[in-house]
Amino acid sequence: MSRTTPERVQPDASRGVLVRPRKKARGVGWIENRPPGRIAGVHPRDLWAYRDLALFLALRDLQVRYKQTIFGVAWAVIQPLAGVAIFTFVFGRLVNVPSDGLPYPLFVYVGMIVWIYLSTAVNEAAQSLTEKSALVTKIYFPRILAPFAAALPGLVDLGISMVILGGFMAFYGIVPGVSALLFPAFVFALALVATGAGVWLAALNVQYRDVRYALPFLVQVWLFLSPVVYPTSLVDGAARYVFALNPLVGVIDGARWALLGAPPPGAAALVSLATGTALLVTGIVYFQRVERRFADVV
């Protein structure tokens, strides 16, 4: 005999809601989903709320990478060392490229580890959204965290490479000066450059299939435009500022200066800093503009 049809139980409650002023209903705590505007802002609070997710995505990539490969962590060591061996032979011995008075292997090793980080991070970031399509279509998270997170795992490899660098420097008897304290700043700058390029490419990759094919070529060109196997000092005068438009120039020169005591990067580094920052900022803006369509496209 109990009559528990819901509408009979709650008439007063529902009337209460209707009477409640709109203002209160829209108070703090409401999360809104509206059509994207022309310029969507970055929401720092949102990014912060999802920081754990970014870390875990990075951690997952790292774990998976090391679990699936036979040599695991060893790759972080083998890859730059093999590069050093080849470049030392080709450019150091055969072509006799100068190295700012530093032993060529050491000179090229620093360039190599910066380079390997960049190419790995950019590659991962570019594919971060297309690879995570299962996530993108099933849950919400600030999409930009995917390319951001892609820049993190490479830092672990970089750290491992630093240990080898220590051995190298001891072998050549090079003691880092006080400038070494600035090295983390250059790593940070490196991560910014990688993230900037990664964010651009990730957004483009969702929309244009070409990106996947253009990427290896792009990365290759970038390698030869950067002072990895040769010193910036080969570029003279005003041309150096043009050369420094490549944000990696400031990073690599700075890292060599900080760790090995190579000539300081000078004012050209500011040009690199400016273009690096511009790359990241425009990347974020572009990403936000196309972000809301990702779930419909990926």
Place this chain on the structure above:
Amino acid sequence: MARAIEVEQVTKRYRLGERADAYATLRATIARAFTPSPAPHREIYALRDVDLAVDEGEAVGVIGRNGAGKSTLLKILCRITAPTSGASRTRGRVGPLLEVGTGFHPELTGRENVYLNGTILGMSRRDIDRRFDDIVGFADVDRFLDTPLKRYSSGMYLRLAFAVAAHLDPEILVVDEVLAVGDAEFQEKCLGRMSSFRREGRTVVFVSHDLGAIGRLCERVVWLERGSVEADGPTRPVLDGYLRSVAPRSTRVDFAVEPERPVQLLSAFRTDESGVERDVVRRDEAMTLHFRFVARRPIPGLDVGVRLVSDDGVVVLDENLSDVEAERLGDSGEYEAAITVPPVLPAGTYVAHAWIGASSAGGLWRVFVDREALTVRLWPAASDGPESIARRRLVQPAVQWSVRPLGLEETRAGA
């Protein structure tokens, strides 16, 4: 009671072929920029001017045919995709269960996946630390915690995925057809957990094709039809309206002939008590279910049965011929079995399963036929008011009421 979800005039338009199209090549985009008049896109509306307000603690079911916009609505609630116009607002943490095991990675261990999946579903690391033992206990996989997920059986995988989801702590739980995977026991567990979410006063939005599950969990149902809200109200009437629109109209089903089967169901139909096929049979009338079948060789001990299942999965009737007749069938040939169901069931939709089997030595049954044969609808009696129809019950036989006054005290009129 405060609002938990507000959906205002939400429209979602997809360009037809957006999926294939938008993944265009750069060349195509550049070419399009120089083409004087770009080819107009064909557009479809997944949702059109949808309004919905859900109070805190409400459990709302969303039903509709494929392509009606159910999943799109959920995706907009979860912010996975943005509406084309209009706005949706949610208050409180949203637990999006659009699939089980989102983000699970086969190479990672069970432990690692719990953390990953939990984080993806919106738990903080500390939340997961705190609930980790519960999750593992619930999933019953403690021995395999450090085994990569790819070595899990599909049952273990599901249990682990569901265990994480079950220990979420959202104010609003959004569930899409998760129950479609897994066995009956798993589905039961899912439903149980969802009802306890409800009892804790959380808001649940639940999309499913399983109307029984919707009926058990939700007090309110939204029926979407081609992107618009067709009906929104108390579960029972909305479900009834929906069923009426999708249920097969025929009162007769003929089955394809499969000559290799020793016993086969040929047709099933429903009549009223006098044997006349009628579209509308009311709950206060007896109905007769007929099954024609053929035994292609003599089968001693042949028995026939019928099982009626209500739309929320309850077996309301399960009778065999042998329950009342000592005499068994056995000769080969065609038969027609008819069972008359007295007017005791409430109005609603029932699935009639036909069963044909034979007992063999040792009390074992050999089953030849056990299948859904007919969907039958019992209409409300002519005298049933809407309020009476909305009440749920298992049986509704003609009952006798009697009220006699035992000395009345005088009351004020109009009190």
